Amino acid sequence: EADIYQTPRYLVIGTGKKITLECSQTMGHDKMYWYQQDPGMELHLIHYSYGVNSTEKGDLSSESTVSRIRTEHFPLTLESARPSHTSQYLCASRETGLGTEAFFGQGTRLTVV
Amino acid sequence: GNSVTQMEGPVTLSEEAFLTINCTYTATGYPSLFWYVQYPGEGLQLLLKATKADDKGSNKGFEATYRKETTSFHLEKGSVQVSDSAVYFCALKAKNAGNMLTFGGGTRLMVKP
Numbered sequence: 001e002a003d004i005y006q007t008p009r010y011l012v013i014g015t016g017k018k019i020t021l022e023c024s025q026t027m028g029h030d031k032m033y034w035y036q037q038d039p040g041m042e043l044h045l046i047h048y049s050y051g052v053n054s055t056e057k058g059d060l061s062s063e064s065t066v067s068r069i070r071t072e073h074f075p076l077t078l079e080s081a082r083p084s085h086t087s088q089y090l091c092a093s094r095e096t097g098l099g100t101e102a103f104f105g106q107g108t109r110l111t112v113v
Numbered sequence: 114g115n116s117v118t119q120m121e122g123p124v125t126l127s128e129e130a131f132l133t134i135n136c137t138y139t140a141t142g143y144p145s146l147f148w149y150v151q152y153p154g155e156g157l158q159l160l161l162k163a164t165k166a167d168d169k170g171s172n173k174g175f176e177a178t179y180r181k182e183t184t185s186f187h188l189e190k191g192s193v194q195v196s197d198s199a200v201y202f203c204a205l206k207a208k209n210a211g212n213m214l215t216f217g218g219g220t221r222l223m224v225k226p
Contacts, residue, residue, distance in 0.1 A: 096212075
């Protein structure tokens with residue numbers, strides 16, 4: 001069983017609000033990722049981190065930001081939510097190594113009204 | 114760049130039918146290949162993986178063989194169950210891409226009793 005947790009599972013919020021999606025893992029993994037999943041189910045990498053104080057933008061441009069102050073914690077923040085941010089957000093982590101699997105959290109379904 | 118192509122869904126089958134979900138990839142070198150499954154309302158879980166050519170990954174009755182000559186990693190199951198209804202993602206991880214996971218678009222499987 002994967003030890004990676006996302007909160008909240010579901011969030012409905014008004015336009016313009018600031019929100020932070022939490023992601024924590026207890027496996028000591030250096031690498032962590034945020035994916036955005038569109039209604040067609042495709043996964044798009046929006047942020048990743050190779051370790052503490054390391055953050056990079058992914059393939060899909062996103063207005064969100066991330067931080068990695070501690071190994072186990074990789075929160076994603078939207079300073080001003082918009083309806084276009086409505087989506088499913090998935091956090092993942094893995095050990096270093098080519099064949100290692102990624103473990104995913106259960107996801108946060110965000111709706112901005 | 115690296116890419117993964119999956120057959121489009123949805124795939125609708127009757128219980129106990131044979132399942133094949135095609136997956137082909139483009140990558141340089143020798144990527145690791147994965148199948149992930151996403152049950153309704155959940156995050157992704159690793160289903161199986163293969164790290165070198167001719168390896169066969171298997172789990173829960175599902176199988177996939179790493180075919181370098183055809184750059185394929187097709188997912189098969191001899192007899193599907195209603196509980197197999199989910200979205201299935203093929204993915205690869207390659208050194209030339211910083212060991213990032215590259216996902217296919219996902220294939221929704223619906224199994225009817």
